[in-house]
């Protein structure tokens with residue numbers, strides 16, 4: 001099974017969220033409203049106003065010329081002299097302008113300079129008052145007689161030598177902008193008359209168009225598109241900040257969770273250790289609800305287990321008949337006491353053997369013999385101190401360990417026991433047995449190689465007591 005730590009999970013989660021934040025940021029970036037690269041209106045430049053003013057003045061001038069009596073006379077009479085005189089007058093008034101009188105039949109009445117555009121104008125003169133021009137601004141105005149009949153056209157063409165200068169001083173929105181003076185040709189692509197600025201940016205955006213009223217011209221201005229890097233920067237910054245916040249938040253939560261989980265796991269480990277050492281506490285604190293139920297279950301099971309263990313363990317150490325300690329428990333206790341001798345402690349032991357036990361068995365039956373064993377055990381329990389360790393070694397033989405008791409004190413205790421012992425006990429209804437026992441007393445010695453040497457001395461003392469006629473205690477100290 002693959003294991004993953006909470007921290008690693010947190011890192012993965014943070015990475016996924018950061019990635020998600022990146023995707024969201026990219027989506028926001030890609031779906032952002034596309035700001036027009038030519039954002040603000042430039043306003044009407046001075047140049048445009050001047051050109052419009054010029055066009056308007058020419059229009060009014062053409063109207064005045066068309067209505068002038070001498071012009072009318074020229075058209076009415078068709079006299080070259082009259083026309084010439086009028087043209088000369090007009091030429092004198094405006095050196096830069098070319099004025100042509102054209103009859104309705106498109107016959108040029110006056111000689112004069114005819115630039116290409118003027119020729120074009122002449123060709124179109126019959127199709128209404130239109131203005132077409134390149135660097136020269138031309139327009140025509142109809143000439144009408146007193147009877148309302150159209151006689152022809154006055155064409156005024158004004159050269160605009162200052163146009164380039166005006167265009168060069170055209171205020172642009174910024175240094176990187178690009179501007180064109182265009183002339184509409186009726187088709188899709190207007191003709192470009194003048195250029196200013198960096199033409200490269202023309203590819204990137206649509207221009208702002210400024211129409212020049214009264215002329216076929218317009219000014220087109222391109223503003224540079226803000227570099228991509230600049231546009232992306234706030235998004236990247238936003239993403240980085242969001243990522244940082246996500247990382248801090250996720251790791252904060254993860255560490256808090258991990259700490260709490262670790263704390264609770266520690267409690268479970270402590271519980272397990274306590275269970276192993278068979279000393280469960282009443283209460284184990286867990287802070288996460290998820291751990292509460294399992295811990296309570298484990299606590300319940302642990303208590304049951306310890307109870308059973310204790311029961312089994314005590315049963316394994318208990319003599320089933322006399323209900324005092326059995327030989328195994330005796331051996332362990334003896335070993336335990338023997339180990340403390342090196343620290344200067346003294347322990348004594350007394351072996352007791354019920355006198356004439358075999359006879360009880362033989363006379364009253366095995367059951368009566370059992371009862372004598374049980375009753376003798378009970379008597380020992382009631383006559384000895386709680387700290388004394390009573391065990392049945394087998395048959396009718398018992399042993400009492402007097403922990404932390406030197407031999408002389410043990411001798412007193414043995415005598416006291418004999419004195420307190422009841423004279424007889426009832427084994428089965430109607431059968432009473434006199435209670436008498438022989439004893440052998442000794443003490444554990446640091447000089448002994450093993451703990452059973454004291455038992456052997458006590459046994460020898462017991463034998464002496466039996467040989468001496470029973471119902472007595474003999475002492476055998478260590479050599």
Ligand SMILES: Nc1nc2c(ncn2[C@@H]2O[C@H](COP(=O)(O)OP(=O)(O)OP(=O)(O)O)[C@@H](O)[C@H]2O)c(=O)[nH]1
Nearest residue numbers: 353354355356357358359361366367369370395396
């Ligand atoms: N009823 C009964 N008898 C047992 C039990 N264990 C051993 N015995 C018998 O106890 C008797 C012990 O014999 P002995 O040690 O000679 O008993 P005694 O008559 O006290 O002899 P001394 O020890 O020399 O005084 C044997 O007959 C065993 O069979 C037991 O659990 N119950």
